[in-house]
Amino acid sequence: MSRLRTPVGSHDHILGPVDAPVILVEYGDFQCPFCGQAYEEVNKVLASMGDQLRYVFRHFPLTQAHPYALQAAEAAEAADGQGKFWEMHGMLYENQQALDPESLLAYAQKLGLDMERFTREVSEHRYLERIRRDFMGGVRSGVSGTPGFFINGARYQGDFSASSLITVLQGGGIESPSYF
Template identity: 40%
Template sequence: MSDDRDRSSLAVPPSAQDHRQGALSAAAVLVMYGDYESPQSAKVYRLIKAVQYQLRNSFGAPDLCFIFRHFPQTQIHPQAQHAAEAAEAAAAQGLFWPMHESLFIHQQSLGNGFLVEYANDLGLDISRFLQDISKQTYADRVNDDIASGHQSGVVTEPALFINGIRYRDRWNILQLMAAIANSSP
């Protein structure tokens, strides 16, 4: 029997419950497991944004769906779980992607006061946001993402899957764009 780390396919398929940019029916579906406190996750997220930009400029509306799933590494990033829950609290108010962006931009400042500041900057209902954070309302959602990562053999972040297959090549724009292009039917 092989070790889960050897798995190369996505165990939990993309669904409408995922945070996504683009249609699930896109020719290429890119799933990222990431951690808001991780410099490497931030770097890969910026790479994905660059790929999206390139595809949009080259082809107009790219046939790419980007999905982000939480994979906080709490043993080395103590504020990552809390930041992921803050992203989910923002999602409950329809602002996942703006909060997601803020968390990666300010990943060195993820304490409670900063999270409230980011929520306020986005115009979230602060009372509701604070209640969701203090009650850990979205901890199960974050933990479900972590579990789906483990089922797919993810042991550290960032981890990418393109059309359900683990991406293990170089982390640069040319390699990633080629992998996306080659994954399309």
């Protein structure tokens, strides 16, 4: 079974309490239609699990199949630089059909971001190295497609419907490694 090679830490995008008994890590691609479906399901899981779950999102843009995935990841990171990662995360998944540069600018404006800063950071690829670190961490952990899920550090390859995920998560995950 594949294991998560990069432990969850302060470098991650995290929702939920630090002391949650279960950690769900997702490697995702904003243009991947399966990730779009998973986004809806993960939102249901978050609502159901509450403080019992810590959710982590990491970038895994599949640029060969999804030409706007990397730009979307960079836009999410530029939004994070202004404290709006999760808002941009949601906007990108809810608008997967429109991830071209003009649409990304429109989303940033809608979120009230400093547009000069946003445009500069995206055009300079300021967050590209961070995205690459996420991606390579996924590769080292055995991720080859998206979405890629890990529950308490162990690779989860089952159905990612909310009901299936909740059943596994409420059971304490696949296993509970001591390093989390």
